[in-house]
Amino acid sequence: MNQFEDMRIFAQVMESGSFTAAADQLGLSKQFISRRLMQLEERLGVRLLNRSTRRLDVTPLGQAYYESALRLVAEVEQAEQSIAGQNAQPRGTIRLSAPLSFAMAHLGCLLPLFLQRYPEVSVELDLSDRSVDLLGEGYDLALRIGLLEDSTLIARRLALIDRVYCCSPDYLASRSAPQAPEELKDHDCLPYGHSRQVQWRFERNGKPLTINLCGRMRANNGDLLRDAAVAGLGITYLPLFIVGEQLKDGRLVRVLDEYRTEPLVLSAVYPQHRQSSRPVQALIEFLKEHLIELG
Template sequence: MNPFEDMRIFCQVMDSGSFTAAADQLGLSKQFVSRRLMQLEERLGVRLLNRSTRRLDVTPLGQSYYESALRLLSEVEQVEQGIAGQTIEPRGTIRLSAPLSFAVAHLGGLLPVFLQRYRDVTVEVDLSDRPVDLLSEGYDLALRIGVLEDSTLIARRIASIQRVYCASPAYLAERGTPVKPEDLHAHDCLPYGHSRQVQWRFVGQGKPLIVNVTGRMRVNNGELLKDAAIAGMGITYLPTFIVGSALKDGRLVPVLGDFHPEPLTLSAVYPQHRQGSRPVQALIEFLRERLDRTVCILSGDN
């Protein structure tokens, strides 16, 4: 019997959402994981999980045990790291999820530098604009842009990202230049996402303003929206790391400059059990160091 190993197994089952996924992450058989948790429940004399053919539901006592186990395991890991010495370099594999356009613009140049600095770290990167489920899909870390949903995940701010409303000179010459947000009702817009009703938020004269916008093209990828705007399809609203070069060379021009939207926040998000992971924390600190030196790194001015 190893209480700490049972805690690790239970926490992995909670994080993964199933015995099968937890067994894959731990490199154990599903039967072994299930048997160890049954033995854990017998030893404690309580039910931690309610099992069914479709899902696992944690009991109130199971949730309490999970939260306490996470704290204890984190403390044990910190003690071991302290004994081993802080001069030991991070080692291990980081499974990272990041937004496609942002990663192409910035991570391609940063990750090789990070890996050169930390020779014993390996990074597996998945690029996707969809919000991945870190726990069930086994990610150690995700980069997310914008407002975060409430969850048990830990979030750390990395940098601020500016956004801009813009269109091609040809489109504005044909359709006119909007001078206030309400003018967008008479324009073709290029909103991000697939929602039938899209709202753009503006800040002017100290108060927020929300405008419903429509257009003939909706895409969940900023690069395609940028290309559509350059082609004269309408007005778009994108981070400057996507449209920065087009603004610089004149293919796009900003509009509604007196109604600047608030910057977005780039956050590093990770599960609680990765709080003590030295590779994960090293990557977060590296990205904060490189991306938050100045906002212009993310604004297309570099």
């Protein structure tokens, strides 16, 4: 058993959350894995995990070792796949994070097509609107909407996402439609996000305009805000892939259309050590092919 195998075992324990689950994944005994990790800690002279009867807690040094081990294991696997043949079909597991509403609208139909095209690839999908830590949490790829933070991650543009301001006809029956962004202070709004103070950004004569607003209902899920708008609770600002159907059948109507900003960018984001991963790159190209324009 060499140092690389120790890294692989430790990475699997971190991903599985327990010795027992890691043993099942690797086809080894729990006792063997426990012994190997104890010997690894002795060789390094540090504690990687704090063990208790109920859980494993990683130490700061253990977390740093895990992130390094994850990169090295991935690089070895990719090197082997490359040597095995560039013309071979992509194979392996992709750990993917995606926003909930977007995944429900698009990935439910696209991922089965992708898996049919690449029968040796599997996908583990986590749906969350939070920005996951790809390296720290072991993700291979994340889909993100909007501006990206500066980081060492690689980003590929997949599509544009158009957004609209909208509300129900019933809401407008009791309130006159806003003619300018400043009039939103006299309206009930349904903002996306957690903070008490939310800003909506507009464009007027080619210049940006920011309006501070508060709403009786805030949420970090567009589907909930859409349903609240349909129920007549106020004006919301959401992507077309969430409200498109309701706009077509008249349950929602657009407002302030002439002040809309540029579409958001949908990006695929991945760590540098996944740049040569054939399954990851295959999925990115597949999504780019099918998501040319969402707005």
